[in-house]
Structures are given as C-alpha cells and as structure tokens.
Amino acid sequence: MSPTRALPAPVPGLSEDETRQLMALAPERIECYLEATGWRRTSSVEEGRFSSWDTPEGKDFRPPLDILLPRNAGLADYPLRLREAITAMGRVQDKSQADVARALIATLALEG
Numbered sequence: 001m002s003p004t005r006a007l008p009a010p011v012p013g014l015s016e017d018e019t020r021q022l023m024a025l026a027p028e029r030i031e032c033y034l035e036a037t038g039w040r041r042t043s044s045v046e047e048g049r050f051s052s053w054d055t056p057e058g059k060d061f062r063p064p065l066d067i068l069l070p071r072n073a074g075l076a077d078y079p080l081r082l083r084e085a086i087t088a089m090g091r092v093q094d095k096s097q098a099d100v101a102r103a104l105i106a107t108l109a110l111e112g
Contacts, residue, residue, distance in 0.1 A: 013098030021105045027071045029107050
C-alpha cells in the first residue's frame with residue numbers, strides 16, 4: 001500500500017476511515033479496476049510515471065472523458081488526479097463518487 005495523502009476535497013459520503021483506505025490504494029490496484037470496468041489504456045507517459053485511460057467502448061461523452069493517473073502515489077498531484085479519476089468513473093458508470101470509491105476500496109480484500 002502507498003503512503004496516505006489527503007484528497008484535495010473529500011469525496012461526498014465517505015467516512016474518514018474510507019478516505020484513508022482510498023488514499024492508501026496502490027495506483028496499480030486502481031489501474032486493475034479501470035481495466036475491469038472497461039476503460040482502455042491509451043498510453044504510459046514519461047517512462048511509466050503516468051498512465052492514461054480512455055472512455056470504455058460504447059460510452060460516448062462530449063467532451064470525451066479521459067483519466068491521467070500517476071503511477072506513483074507519492075507525487076504531489078496524486079490526490080487531485082485520483083479525485084478526477086473517481087469523478088470520471090462515476091459519470092461513466094452512472095454511480096456516485098462514494099460508490100466508485102467504495103468499489104475501489106473493496107479491491108483491498110483482493111490483495112490479502
């Protein structure tokens with residue numbers, strides 16, 4: 001797991017404990033979730049420091065949604081990028097940000 005950082009703004013509906021769990025998720029775990037929910041990796045940028053993701057097939061958004069996810073949770077903008085990713089995933093899945101965050105947190109059980 002990664003060091004705990006603060007989100008730039010709390011995800012509405014998450015407890016403090018859930019927020020801590022979310023921020024402790026390894027970026028690789030979030031990438032697995034993106035793949036499992038149909039997001040398409042478009043590239044790895046800057047020698048693997050970031051991964052970029054495009055809207056799942058069959059989902060048409062204007063403007064198009066994409067995700068830029070740092071692969072290092074220690075980067076200063078990681079909390080902001082994670083929050084942006086959760087927002088985009090929620091729009092595509094028609095779920096609240098809290099529901100997406102909880103689905104991400106549930107992947108912790110898979111690490112055990």
